[in-house]
Amino acid sequence: MIETALDSVAQQNGFRHIHPGTKLLLGLGSLVICLISPFPFVQLISGIILSIVLLFPGKIPARLYAELLVGPAFFAVMSVIVLLFVLGGGDVIWQFNPASWLNLNITTGAVKESILVLCRVFGCSISLFFIVLTTPMTDLFNGMKRIGIPVEVIDLMMIIYRYIFIVYAQAVEIWQAQVMRLGYSKPVEAIRSFSMLCGMLFISSWNAGEDLVRAMDCRCYNGVFPSLDVAEPVQVKSLVPVILYLSALCGILLVLVINNGVIL
Amino acid sequence: MKIILEARDVRYHYPGSPEAIRGICFHIRPGEKIALVGPNGAGKSTLLQMFNGMIRPTSGTILFDNEPIQYDSSSLRQLRKRVGFVLQNSDRQIIAPTVYQDVAFGPANLGYDEQAIRQAVTLALRQVGLEGFERRPPHHLSGGEKKRVAIAGVLVMDPDVLVFDEPTSGLDPAGSEDLMELLDELNHEGKTIIISTHDVELAYPWADRAILLLDGRILEEDVPDIAFGNTDYVRMAHLSVPTLLELSQELSRRGYKMPDRKPRSVLDMIEIIQNLLHRSNNKTQTGTISVFNVDEQDTWLLPAWIKARPEGVVGAMGTRAKQCAVREGLKLEFTYGVIDKCILRALRGQDSLILTTNSMAGLVISRVNTYCAESGNTIIVGSLDITKQDPAPGLASEKTREYDHSPGES
Numbered sequence A: 001m002i003e004t005a006l007d008s009v010a011q012q013n014g015f016r017h018i019h020p021g022t023k024l025l026l027g028l029g030s031l032v033i034c035l036i037s038p039f040p041f042v043q044l045i046s047g048i049i050l051s052i053v054l055l056f057p058g059k060i061p062a063r064l065y066a067e068l069l070v071g072p073a074f075f076a077v078m079s080v081i082v083l084l085f086v087l088g089g090g091d092v093i094w095q096f097n098p099a100s101w102l103n104l105n106i107t108t109g110a111v112k113e114s115i116l117v118l119c120r121v122f123g124c125s126i127s128l129f130f131i132v133l134t135t136p137m138t139d140l141f142n143g144m145k146r147i148g149i150p151v152e153v154i155d156l157m158m159i160i161y162r163y164i165f166i167v168y169a170q171a172v173e174i175w176q177a178q179v180m181r182l183g184y185s186k187p188v189e190a191i192r193s194f195s196m197l198c199g200m201l202f203i204s205s206w207n208a209g210e211d212l213v214r215a216m217d218c219r220c221y222n223g224v225f226p227s228l229d230v231a232e233p234v235q236v237k238s239l240v241p242v243i244l245y246l247s248a249l250c251g252i253l254l255v256l257v258i259n260n261g262v263i264l
Numbered sequence B: 001m002k003i004i005l006e007a008r009d010v011r012y013h014y015p016g017s018p019e020a021i022r023g024i025c026f027h028i029r030p031g032e033k034i035a036l037v038g039p040n041g042a043g044k045s046t047l048l049q050m051f052n053g054m055i056r057p058t059s060g061t062i063l064f065d066n067e068p069i070q071y072d073s074s075s076l077r078q079l080r081k082r083v084g085f086v087l088q089n090s091d092r093q094i095i096a097p098t099v100y101q102d103v104a105f106g107p108a109n110l111g112y113d114e115q116a117i118r119q120a121v122t123l124a125l126r127q128v129g130l131e132g133f134e135r136r137p138p139h140h141l142s143g144g145e146k147k148r149v150a151i152a153g154v155l156v157m158d159p160d161v162l163v164f165d166e167p168t169s170g171l172d173p174a175g176s177e178d179l180m181e182l183l184d185e186l187n188h189e190g191k192t193i194i195i196s197t198h199d200v201e202l203a204y205p206w207a208d209r210a211i212l213l214l215d216g217r218i219l220e221e222d223v224p225d226i227a228f229g230n231t232d233y234v235r236m237a238h239l240s241v242p243t244l245l246e247l248s249q250e251l252s253r254r255g256y257k258m259p260d261r262k263p264r265s266v267l268d269m270i271e272i273i274q275n276l277l278h279r280s281n282n283k284t285q286t287g288t289i290s291v292f293n294v295d296e297q298d299t300w301l302l303p304a305w306i307k308a309r310p311e312g313v314v315g316a317m318g319t320r321a322k323q324c325a326v327r328e329g330l331k332l333e334f335t336y337g338v339i340d341k342c343i344l345r346a347l348r349g350q351d352s353l354i355l356t357t358n359s360m361a362g363l364v365i366s367r368v369n370t371y372c373a374e375s376g377n378t379i380i381v382g383s384l385d386i387t388k389q390d391p392a393p394g395l396a397s398e399k400t401r402e403y404d405h406s407p408g409e410s
Helices: A002-012 A020-036 A040-055 A062-086 A108-134 A137-146 A151-180 A187-218 A236-258 B044-051 B073-082 B099-109 B114-127 B143-155 B173-188 B200-206 B231-236 B243-253 B266-276 B301-308 B319-328 B338-347 B358-375 B393-399
Strands: A092-099 A102-107 B005-013 B019-028 B033-037 B059-064 B083-086 B161-165 B192-197 B209-214 B217-222 B288-293 B313-316 B352-356 B380-383
Touching: A002 A062, A002 A108, A002 A151, A020 A040, A020 A108, A020 A137, A020 A236, A040 A062, A040 A108, A040 A236, A062 A102, A062 A108, A102 A108, A137 A151, A151 A187, A187 B073, B005 B044, B019 B044, B019 B217, B033 B044, B033 B173, B033 B200, B044 B059, B044 B083, B044 B161, B044 B192, B073 B083, B083 B143, B099 B114, B099 B143, B114 B143, B143 B161, B143 B173, B161 B173, B173 B192, B173 B200, B173 B358, B192 B200, B200 B243, B209 B231, B217 B231, B243 B266, B266 B338, B288 B301, B288 B338, B288 B358, B301 B352, B313 B319, B313 B338, B319 B352, B338 B352, B338 B358, B352 B358, B358 B380
Parallel strands: B033 B192, B033 B209, B083 B161, B161 B192, B288 B352, B288 B380, B313 B352
Antiparallel strands: A092 A102, B005 B019, B005 B059, B209 B217
């Protein structure tokens, strides 16, 4: 159910009434900085500050946020374990030779690189989560229209977005009906039930599509899909802190580059 | 007499199946409330979809405003602007990802400009009591709210006729009553309303005329007490006789004298029972009914009324009135069937206050006065500031004369 939870959080968080442009600037800005910075310190700072901002003024439920972070964390840790052994450079700090043909080394260079990768994943994921958790899809559609994505594509996206929840609810209903009648009790049974679920879902989506055309006809469809025209104005009191924060992050990055990785 | 919708020997069959509609003729006058009642598969939905040209009859004609419906796309668009259709499943009707976009769908396609769209949407959302819902996505709304969005999406085009397929299916009882009240409100604003339903209890007190359908034919078409009073037809159509009607039939079979006008509400029934018990002459002092218009009057009047009448009860009609009650922290005794319930209280000597919206304020006063004229009771009813001082009955009828057309008064 995490998908639907994400959507309702995006609709109800503490930053709901800030202009989506401001939120996108913050999210994308820190994402870019986290991507280009070669110093893990920058990603750490960015990740921690954005998390604090999300949890406290943003009123994101801490439990949901933690659950969200588990995904990328698991993925990152798995990759880093491999990277530790694959990458090289610097002095060897740990060696493991179980057989003559297998030589596992961990070097200082590998440790450094791995920490950077870990922090980069951390910083970038949180930047993306910031956008996901604070900006509802409906606001993003508006922004897309403004930057010149073709209207037809956006209209399609809007209809798809609307129907995700309807089809999802239908899938859950069918699945529950199957579970109640022990549809997933044996592996063979599970495969059969799942294929049936897919078939049913296809048929009902097809019907929903035909109904959609009829509903649009019923309401005088003539090729126009209205856009949401009630966006909040850009507010100085939210835009200024975002710009200050991004400048500070850039400043830290610049100092690190000039001093070759030493902050003071 | 003016006729807005007419069917002349309409027949229809779905491809590869027997006729679903087998020769139907009827007409509907502007401002009527029609209930199309029948069992599943009687052809209700099929018939309804003919009214806005979604289904074209195989033979026969449908006339809208005395013109046969044309089936080219531009005439159909014009027709659908004037005949709004609300589907049974609101999820199927709501297309757009936000309430605003969905309600704006019709006007945008009719080529309104931005300003006009915004105005029309705001007005329609206000009519159904969903102000402030503009940015909400439909999947975060309750069933009743979705229904209201669907209705707003149709209302926004300002149609003359509103067609509802099973409007109360999937709503809880309070939600259904609420919705029926909204339909009353819209009807009061001059819209012709046609609903299909199998809920006789809901259709019986509400409709001006009921059309019983069975197997694609009209079984009976009359005022509800006659249409639902024919037990043979009701049984044939897999329906049931409304409780009030059954009660009155049973009483009359037991030799009690029933008035010609059948009871349509609990209030009517109480009146009949009291007359049977010969207690109508030694009436107690009746209570007053005050009407508060949430759109026009100042809310500071409310606490004074409540303070002056600790025994008084408060009811609200319409969503905006209910929102106002929540804002003011009032405890609502009644939220549907408000007028009748307040009259019942007044007959027992209790004072009541009805919060209502602009369009319904006049209706309250005229309904109470009609009741007084028919029953011979005297109930003082008026706008809140008039009955504020708790006047003596004689004085009050003097003061409320502008609202009062009842011959029983003065």
